[in-house]
Every structure is written in C-alpha cells, then in structure tokens.
Amino acid sequence: MTNALSVRALTKKFGEKTAVDALDLDIRAGELYALLGPNGAGKTTTLRMVTGLLKPDSGTIHVFGADAIADPIAAKRMLAWLPDEPALYDKLTAWEYLEFIAGLWGVDAKTAAPRAEELLKFLGLWDNRDERTEGFSRGMKQKTALAGALIHDPKLLMLDEPLTGLDAAVARQVKDLLQERARSGGSVILTTHILDVAERVADRIGIIQGGKLLAEGTLAELRGRAGGASATLEDVYLQLVSGAA
Amino acid sequence: MFGPGGVLFLLRHEMLLTWRAFRASGKGRHVRRIIFYSIMIAVLGFGGYWAARFLSEVEPKPSVLMLGITGGVFAILCSLMISQALMLITESLYQRGDLDLLLSSPVPLWRVLIVRMSAIAINVGLFYLILTAAVFVWLPSFGGWRWMAFAPSLLLLTLFSTAVALVLARLMFALIGPKNTRIVAQILGSLIGAAFFIASQIPRFTEDESRAQAMRDVFDAIVPVVGDPASIVSLPARAAFGLGFDIWIWGLVALGSFMLAVWWYASRFARDAAAISGLGSRRKRNVRAARGMRSGVNATLIAKEWRLLRRDPLLLSQILLPLLYFAPLFAVFGSRVGEGDLTRISAAGFASAFVLLVTSFAASLAWLTVSAEDAPDLIASAPVSRDQVDVAKSMAAAVPSVMLLLPPVIGAAILVTPMAGMWMLIGGAAAILSTCLIATWHQTPGSRKEFRRRTRGSLMLNLGRSFVAMGWIAATGLAVAGWPLAAIIPAIISGGFMLALHESRPPREV
Numbered sequence: 001m002t003n004a005l006s007v008r009a010l011t012k013k014f015g016e017k018t019a020v021d022a023l024d025l026d027i028r029a030g031e032l033y034a035l036l037g038p039n040g041a042g043k044t045t046t047l048r049m050v051t052g053l054l055k056p057d058s059g060t061i062h063v064f065g066a067d068a069i070a071d072p073i074a075a076k077r078m079l080a081w082l083p084d085e086p087a088l089y090d091k092l093t094a095w096e097y098l099e100f101i102a103g104l105w106g107v108d109a110k111t112a113a114p115r116a117e118e119l120l121k122f123l124g125l126w127d128n129r130d131e132r133t134e135g136f137s138r139g140m141k142q143k144t145a146l147a148g149a150l151i152h153d154p155k156l157l158m159l160d161e162p163l164t165g166l167d168a169a170v171a172r173q174v175k176d177l178l179q180e181r182a183r184s185g186g187s188v189i190l191t192t193h194i195l196d197v198a199e200r201v202a203d204r205i206g207i208i209q210g211g212k213l214l215a216e217g218t219l220a221e222l223r224g225r226a227g228g229a230s231a232t233l234e235d236v237y238l239q240l241v242s243g244a245a
Numbered sequence: 246m247f248g249p250g251g252v253l254f255l256l257r258h259e260m261l262l263t264w265r266a267f268r269a270s271g272k273g274r275h276v277r278r279i280i281f282y283s284i285m286i287a288v289l290g291f292g293g294y295w296a297a298r299f300l301s302e303v304e305p306k307p308s309v310l311m312l313g314i315t316g317g318v319f320a321i322l323c324s325l326m327i328s329q330a331l332m333l334i335t336e337s338l339y340q341r342g343d344l345d346l347l348l349s350s351p352v353p354l355w356r357v358l359i360v361r362m363s364a365i366a367i368n369v370g371l372f373y374l375i376l377t378a379a380v381f382v383w384l385p386s387f388g389g390w391r392w393m394a395f396a397p398s399l400l401l402l403t404l405f406s407t408a409v410a411l412v413l414a415r416l417m418f419a420l421i422g423p424k425n426t427r428i429v430a431q432i433l434g435s436l437i438g439a440a441f442f443i444a445s446q447i448p449r450f451t452e453d454e455s456r457a458q459a460m461r462d463v464f465d466a467i468v469p470v471v472g473d474p475a476s477i478v479s480l481p482a483r484a485a486f487g488l489g490f491d492i493w494i495w496g497l498v499a500l501g502s503f504m505l506a507v508w509w510y511a512s513r514f515a516r517d518a519a520a521i522s523g524l525g526s527r528r529k530r531n532v533r534a535a536r537g538m539r540s541g542v543n544a545t546l547i548a549k550e551w552r553l554l555r556r557d558p559l560l561l562s563q564i565l566l567p568l569l570y571f572a573p574l575f576a577v578f579g580s581r582v583g584e585g586d587l588t589r590i591s592a593a594g595f596a597s598a599f600v601l602l603v604t605s606f607a608a609s610l611a612w613l614t615v616s617a618e619d620a621p622d623l624i625a626s627a628p629v630s631r632d633q634v635d636v637a638k639s640m641a642a643a644v645p646s647v648m649l650l651l652p653p654v655i656g657a658a659i660l661v662t663p664m665a666g667m668w669m670l671i672g673g674a675a676a677i678l679s680t681c682l683i684a685t686w687h688q689t690p691g692s693r694k695e696f697r698r699r700t701r702g703s704l705m706l707n708l709g710r711s712f713v714a715m716g717w718i719a720a721t722g723l724a725v726a727g728w729p730l731a732a733i734i735p736a737i738i739s740g741g742f743m744l745a746l747h748e749s750r751p752p753r754e755v
Contacts, residue, residue, distance in 0.1 A: 051626045076628035087620035091556040092549065099538040103545025104627035109538040116538070132556070148623075 002065045004029045004156045004187035005050065010059030012045055012211075019045040021211035022059070027156070029064075032182040033189045034202035038241060042211035043191040044084075047158050051081040064155055077105070080154035084161040086145035090134035094125055094144045097133060098151050105152035112151060119147040123173065139170035146174060150181075157181060159190040163197055175201050199233040207240050214240045250352045255360040263364065277704070293379030300380065301389030307486040313472025315482040320471065322399075323406050326369045328434035330410035333365045335427040358511050362407060366503070370403030394487035401499035402481060408499070408506035415510050428558050435566035542629050543637045550614045550641035553693075563696055564609045571602050592661045593726035596669045599653045600721045603646050604676040604714045610642035611684035612699040617691055631753060639681035646677045657725070665725045668732075672721025675736070679713050679743055686750035706746070713742045 005027040012020040020042040027033045035043050048054040050061055052072040061068035061075070068075035088097060095116065102112035120126045123143040128136070133144055142162070149157060159178075163171045178188050179201055192198055198205050199219060206216035215225060215236075222236045305311070337344075347357045374396070381396050417426040471478050484495035539545050554561060578595050581587045615638045618624060624634055650673040658666025687706050689699065716739030723732035 051622075053622055053625050073628045073630065076626060079626070081622070081626045083622060087623040089549065089553060089619050091553050096549075096552065100545050100549045101623075101627075103539055103542055104624070104629055106542065106628070107540075109540040112538045112540075 002029065003027060003062070004031065004064060005189065006060075006062040007046070007050070008060045010046065010049060010061065011057045012042075012049060012054060013057055019211050020049070020056075023208075023211060023213060025206065025213060027187055027189050029155075029187055030182060030185045031187055031203045032178060032201060033187075034198035034205045035189060035191045035208055036193075036195065036198055036205060036237060037191075037208040041208045043208055044160050045211075046208070047081070047160055047189070047191065050075075050158065051079060052076055053081075078155040080149035080152065080157045082145055082149045082157070082159040082162055084164055086141045088133045088136075088141055088144060091132055093130050093132055094120065094136075094147070095129040097144060098148055101148040102151050107152050115151055115153070116147070119150055122177070123147055138165045139167055142166055142174070143170065146177070150177075154186070156187045156189070159188070161192060162190055163192065163194060171197075195233045195237055205233070207237060209241055250350070250356070252356055252360060255347075255352070255356060256363065259360055259364045263368075289375070289379035290382075293381075294383050296380045297383030297389060298387055300392050301384065301387035305391045305486050307474065307483060309472040309474070310468060311472070312474060312479050312482045312486070313468030313470075315485055316471030316479050317467055319402060319481050319485070322373060323402060323409075324437050326373075326403055326406035327410045327413070328430075328437040330365055330369045330407045331413055331430040332434045333368060334362075334410055334414045335423075335430045337361055337365065354514060355508065355511050358507050358514055362411065362503070362507050362510075366403050366407040369407060370400060373399055373403070391487060394492055395485045397492065398481055398485035398495060401484070401495055404503040405481075405499040408502035411506040411510045415513060418513065428562060431559055432562050432566065435562070435569070439566065439569040439572075542633060543640070546634065546637035547641045547644075550638060553619075554610075554613065557693070560613070560693060560696060564606065564613075567605060567609075568602065571598065574598050587661065589726050592657065592665060593722040596653075596657060596665065596672070596725040597718045597722035599650070599669065600673045600676050600718045601714070603650045603673050604680055604717070606649055607642055607646035607677045607680040608684070608710075609696075609699070610645060611639065611681045612689070613693060613696065614638040614641040615681075615684045616688045616699070617693045617696070619693065621690065635685040639685055642684070643677050643681050646680075647674065650674070650677070661725070668724035668729065669721055672717050672724065675739070676714060676717035676721075679717065679739065680710075682743070683710055683713065683746055686747060705749075709742050709746050713739045713746070716740075716742065 003026045005025065007023055007025040010020055010023040010025075011018070019040075023042070023046060025046070035046070037043050045054060049056045050063070050068060052068060052075070056069065063075040064078050066074040066078065089100075092100065098116040098119070099109075099112065102109070102116070107115075117126070120129050123146065125140065125143055125147065128140065133141060136144065142165070146162070149159075157178075162174055162178075166174065175197065178190070182188050182203065190197075190202075202219075204216060204218055205222060207214045207222075215222060217225070219233060222233065223231045225236065225240075348354070377396055377399055381393060384390065384392055414426060414430070417429060421429065470476070471482065473479055474483065480491060480495050480498065483491040539548055554564075574595065578587075581591060615635065627634075650670070654666050654670045654673065656666075657669050691699065716735040719735035720732040720739070723729070723735065
C-alpha cells in the first residue's frame with residue numbers, strides 16, 4: 001500500500017545550521033502521526049518542505065506516490081497545511097475565506113458550498129459565517145483555518161502545533177475532528193509540544209531532535225524502548241531527548 | 246519626575262522606541278543613509294546660509310504687511326500641523342504597541358498622555374524646526390539676532406496645533422466613532438496637503454492678468470485681518486517678531502491650550518482606547534442563508550483582492566486621494582474644451598498626465614494585490630502555479646486601472662480626435678501592463694499596513710520603474726501631439742528598461 005508520506009534523506013541547512021539532517025519518515029495512509037521534539041528540532045521545517053514552502057537541499061518527498069519536488073502541484077492537491085498561526089484574511093468573512101480556499105484548490109462551487117456548511121456547523125461557526133475574521137477569538141480563527149484546510153477534503157492533513165492557545169473545549173473539538181478524520185481513512189500528521197495530546201490521539205509517534213528522527217513507533221513500542229510498560233510518554237521523550245543531547 | 250514611572254522616564258522610553266524604529270527602518274542601508282543625510286545637511290546648510298544672510302539685512306519691522314505675511318505662513322503651517330497631528334493621534338491609539346502595558350500599570354493616565362502627546366508634538370514640529378534651524382544657526386554670525394524669536398514661536402505653534410488636533414480628535418471620536426475618525430483624519434490630512442498643492446497649481450493655468458488680480462484680491466483680504474497688531478489673531482506673528490511680552494503670552498496660550506487639551510482628552514482616553522481595542526470585536530450581522538460560491542482560481546483570487554480593498558476604506562483613501570492632485574488638470578481640460586481652445590500640444594500634455602495618473606494608480610494597486618499578501622504561505626501551499634497566481638493578482642490591479650483610463654480615452658476620442666483616444670488607450674494600457682509586470686518580477690513583500698513604504702527597495706529598481714513609466718508617458722504625449730513616429734523612441738526606451746528589469750528579477754525561492 002502506498003504511504004501517505006514518504007520522505008528519504010531529506011536535508012535542509014540554513015547557513016551553517018542543519019535544520020533537517022538526512023531525515024527518513026513514512027506516514028501510512030489512514031494514520032494519525034504525531035511528530036514530537038524540542039524547539040528548533042526541525043519539525044516545522046520538515047513539514048514546510050513537504051508543503052512546498054521550503055526547497056530542500058537534498059532528499060526526496062513523495063505524497064501518495066506523487067513526487068512533491070518534481071511535481072509540487074500534484075502533491076499540493078492532496079495536501080492541507082495548517083500553520084501554528086492561522087493564515088486568515090481579516091477583512092474576509094469565514095464563508096468567503098472558505099470560498100477562497102475552495103477556489104484555490106479547484107473545488108467546484110457546488111461541492112464546496114455544502115461542504116463549507118457541514119464544516120462550519122461541525123465546528124460551531126455556522127452562526128458566525130458572515131462575520132469578518134478580524135473579530136474572531138484565537139480559537140475561532142484556528143477553527144476557521146481548520147475548516148479551510150478540510151474544505152478540499154485533503155488526503156493528507158498536516159498541522160503545526162494545532163492546539164496552541166486553544167481552550168479545553170475547542171482543543172477537544174479539534175482532537176475529535178482529527179481522530180474522526182483518521183478513522184475515515186484520511187492521514188494526519190501533527191507536530192506538538194503537548195505530550196498528552198500525542199499520547200491520547202496519535203497512532204504512532206516520532207521523536208525528532210537536531211533534524212534527525214530519534215525514535216518512532218506506537219506508544220507501547222516507545223515505552224518498551226524506555227524499559228517499562230508503566231513509563232509515560234514524557235519519561236520516554238525526556239530519556240530519548242536528553243540521551244541524544 | 247526622573248524616577249521610574251516619571252514623565253522623563255516615560256519620555257526617555259518613548260524616544261528610545263522612536264530612535265530604534267528609525268534605525269530599524271533603514272537596516273542594512275547605512276552607506277546610502279549616510280550619503281543621503283550628508284547631502285541633506287549640505288543642502289539645508291547652504292540654503293540656510295543664504296536665507297540667514299538675506300534676513301540679517303532686513304529689519305524685522307512688525308508692520309501690518311509683515312505681520313500679515315507671517316501670520317498667513319503660520320496659518321498654513323498650523324493647518325498642515327493639525328492634519329499631521331490628527332493622523333498621529335489616531336494612529337497612536339491604533340498602533341497600540343505598549344499602550345495596553347502602560348494603561349495597565351499604576352502610572353497615572355495623564356502622565357502617559359502628556360508624554361505621548363509631547364512626542365507627537367515633537368514629531369509634528371520636527372520637520373519645520375529642522376528647516377528653521379538651518380537658518381538660525383547662521384543668523385548670529387550675520388547679526389540677525391532679532392529674527393531669532395521665530396524659533397520658539399514656531400515651536401509653540403506645534404504645541405498649539407497638537408492641542409487643536411487633540412480637541413478635534415476628541416470631538417470626532419464622540420461624533421463619528423474611533424474607526425471613522427481614523428479614516429476622516431486620513432482624508433482630512435490628505436485634503437489639506439492637496440489643497441495647498443491644488444491652490445498653488447491653479448494660477449499656472451490662468452492668464453497672467455487674472456492671476457495677478459486674484460493674488461492681489463486674496464492678499465488684500467487676508468493681510469488686514471491676520472496683520473492687525475491689536476488682534477489676537479496676530480499674536481503668534483507678533484511673538485515671532487519678539488514684540489514686548491507677546492512671546493510670553495503666546496507661550497502661555499500655546500502651553501495652556503496643550504495642557505488643557507491633554508486634560509480634556511484624558512477624560513475620555515481610556516474609554517476611546519478600549520473602544521479601539523475592541524473594534525475588531527464581532528458585530529451583529531444579518532445572518533444570511535448559505536449561498537453559492539465562486540469557482541476557479543482566477544475568479545476567487547480576483548474577488549478576494551477586490552473584497553480586501555473594498556473593505557479597507559483607509560487603504561482605499563490612500564490610493565484614491567493622490568488622484569486629487571490631478572483635479573486642477575481636469576478642471577483646466579474641461580474649461581479649455583468648453584472654450585474650444587484645446588491645441589494639439591495641450592491635448593498631448595493632458596494625455597501624458599492621464600497616463601501618469603493611471604500608472605501611479607496601477608502601481609499602488611499592483612503592490613497591494615501582488616506583494617502585500619496577508620497569507621503568503623497559504624497561497625504557496627495551494628496547488629496553483631506562481632505564474633497563475635501572479636496573473637490573477639495582476640489582473641486584480643490592471644482592471645480598475647483600465648477602468649480609470651477609459652473615461653479620458655473616450656473623452657479624447659470625442660473631443661480631440663479618435664486617433665488621440667486610440668494613442669492614449671495604447672500608451673495607458675502599455676504603462677499599466679508594464680507596471681503590473683514589474684510588480685510581479687520585483688515583488689517587495691510587506692504588510693498592507695506598510696502601504697506608504699511600498700516603494701522601498703533598490704534605487705536601481707525604482708529608477709528603472711520610473712524610466713519605464715516616463716517612456717510611456719512621453720510616447721503617449723508625442724503620439725497624441727501628432728508625432729507617432731517620434732513616439733517610437735521613448736517606447737523603445739521603455740521596452741529596453743522592461744527587458745533589463747525582466748533580466749534582473751530575483752530567482753524564486755520555491
């Protein structure tokens with residue numbers, strides 16, 4: 001079965017600093033994968049290269065078999081990217097924002113409108129659809145951006161710190177949505193600092209530091225590496241990260 | 246006063262921020278800045294030297310005529326300062342920076358305000374004070390001591406103007422709300438600036454005799470009022486001449502008005518600041534039933550750009566207000582056509598001016614649509630090629646520019662000759678197309694809030710851009726004047742610069 005994302009020997013340097021160092025990564029179709037790592041570990045840089053926002057120095061990226069470097073448009077068609085700071089237009093309403101995203105991804109208006117309605121209703125933004133996003137709270141902005149990421153029904157959804165700054169209720173809503181997405185066959189990759197989130201929602205977890213993947217596997221597999229079934233993800237993470245430092 | 250939280254402590258903080266912002270604005274261009282400031286100092290020093298020399302030979306007699314002229318100049322300066330201060334006052338509330346931090350601290354509100362408004366007064370008066378300083382540094386060496394009272398008088402004028410602006414801002418906040426105040430302040434500022442320019446241009450288009458008569462009439466009407474030595478209106482002018490206690494009275498009036506205005510403004514300041522911070526808050530809107538959506542990349546990109554423009558009246562006013570500077574030209578064009586006095590040469594001049602107008606309009610729009618993208622990562626992550634995005638965004642700028650060009654083209658075709666209309670259309674369209682292409686080749690990414698700084702960038706790029714525009718303007722003028730063959734030369738020059746700009750475009754990162 002084709003992987004949702006397949007990254008081989010991916011490398012990116014910023015001047016002398018190697019942000020991503022010959023990284024190999026595979027995300028399976030229908031999987032929710034959490035990428036953990038300390039600040040500056042290379043998580044966001046990796047995802048930005050997959051999305052086509054950064055050009056890798058070397059290595060290959062395949063999204064559902066499509067070469068994301070040779071044919072970025074084909075790869076982007078299957079992708080959605082949600083950065084940690086929602087990229088919204090203050091003067092557009094939530095509905096107009098979704099219309100814009102649907103247009104960019106070439107979704108037919110007849111398909112996009114009911115999909116937008118469904119997403120806005122699910123995320124509790126339906127009553128706010130004709131309001132400009134400039135007045136939205138952080139959580140509402142994040143949910144609008146999430147609706148934008150899902151409007152074109154991407155096969156691979158990539159989220160960078162999606163729960164930062166969200167209150168418990170909104171965070172729960174987002175987590176439910178991501179799990180639902182994975183259950184229905186979509187692939188999700190998210191970066192997070194919140195270990196609890198990774199522990200609760202991810203099928204597999206990857207730990208990255210210095211641009212290299214230190215370990216990956218299910219929570220049970222990672223616990224095994226840490227030497228105890230009772231070890232928490234925090235124990236595993238700290239052991240791996242401090243060991244590599 | 247000097248301790249933590251004191252007026253001078255806050256003033257030092259304010260000045261430090263201003264200085265850092267000033268330094269950051271020219272980061273990486275130190276050599277160019279040093280050259281620029283050296284030239285400016287040399288020019289000012291040279292001009293100031295001759296002005297001081299001339300002034301020193303004139304006895305500062307406070308006659309009705311002299312007081313009238315000085316009062317008139319002060320009135321013009323005062324109106325310019327008020328408009329500038331009004332904009333700065335509203336901006337100081339919008340670009341909050343550390344305002345929330347200061348307002349949540351135990352520092353008394355009046356202290357924060359006094360410092361912030363003093364900084365605004367300094368900002369408003371700085372340009373004029375630099376100009377006058379260039380003269381005053383030379384005055385003592387020529388024995389022109391008696392003119393020195395102009396400096397404090399001008400300084401006090403900045404305080405007085407800031408006070409008037411504060412009162413106006415307070416009234417406008419109460420009457421039309423903080424959001425509209427910002428837009429109105431912007432428009433007023435531009436209108437006042439434009440009014441002087443327009444007024445100064447109108448005599449250029451009138452006959453010598455009527456111009457002289459009009460000047461005499463205006464002069465005769467104003468001088469007796471602002472030059473009356475017994476009138477309060479002439480107080481700033483009398484102070485400038487160093488008459489008796491007038492400088493002290495003027496000082497008391499200016500400083501007193503400033504303090505009073507700050508006090509009055511402070512009574513509402515916290516509420517206005519809170520109102521502005523909540524401007525983005527959601528307004529109750531009529532919720533409409535779910536409606537259809539647009540399809541297609543071009544349609545959605547263009548719709549998005551136009552929506553963003555339409556919903557930002559402040560930005561829209563900044564784009565449209567420069568068109569006011571062409572108002573005298575339109576007026577004269579209309580009167581010449583009405584009198585049947587439109588020669589081929591004057592028609593060519595008008596045609597060139599219209600092309601200049603649409604080029605400048607297209608350049609502003611193209612920067613906004615192409616460079617000032619609020620969500621560049623979103624666009625870059627979409628399955629659309631950069632070229633496709635650039636074409637759609639350029640169209641969003643080009644279409645309104647062509648719409649602006651069409652009425653004068655139709656007017657020229659009907660009132661001059663059909664060929665004149667056609668040449669104008671070709672020249673204008675070429676200028677718009679070139680402007681949009683340059684905007685896509687040499688993008689200067691920035692936030693929409695940085696609209697006024699959109700032309701920053703390399704000197705060579707700006708020169709190239711100007712030469713391309715001038716080429717099309719000249720070509721249009723020559724063609725409309727009846728020399729289409731001669732128009733080929735500037736058109737080729739424009740084409741050459743376009744080629745150079747195309748070849749020098751930076752490589753794309755992704």
